[in-house]
Amino acid sequence: MKIITNDAVYVQYCDIFNLIDIVTLMEVNCPSSVSTRCFRNDIVVDGDNRYAFMEFKEKDAITFFKKIDCIVDYVFLVSKKEEELLEIIRLLFEEGKAIIDKYEKMDRNHQNKNYHKMYAVYRLKSYKVRSIKDYMLYKKGEIVFDIPNNLKIDVPQQEKEKPKNLIKTIVDIF
Secondary structure: OEEEOOOOEEEEHHHHHOHHHHHHHHOOOOOHHHHHHHOOOOOOOOOOOOOEEEEEOOHHHHHHHHHOOOOOEHHHHHOOOHHHHHHHHHHHHHHHHHHHHHHHHOOHHHHHHHHHHHHHHHHHHHHHHHHHHHHHHHHOOOOOOEOOHHHOOOOOOOOOOOOOOHHHHHHHHO
């Protein structure tokens, strides 16, 4: 997940951990301001920090992460209701299934030629689904995101059922 502001981008460590795969699958160049910080051996991603955020203030890093659409934008997710998120997940699954169906209908020569590209598209869709599911768990309070305090956006509460008016209920009984 990422949070983009006017002067910085914040990216979760779990996405940093997968960044080499993402860059490879998308076939994009990673700016040195990102690669020098992310592709070092001293970054350890584990259960304690996987949902923490790394800050990038360099303009090329901000531009780069804006283009990486499989890393979902927190502000976008916050603006969606659960039904809308489930619909996005359903559409991503359908798109993934369509890729598999198309691949299976190809002859062996075309399968060999198109495998890597189709696999990349499929994997990036799956990655996006996993990120949306993580957000939904966060919204339910089942996991905790370590969002910097200055970036927290209130998660809209689901509309609660209005409590019954006790007086009407008792009156209706008599």
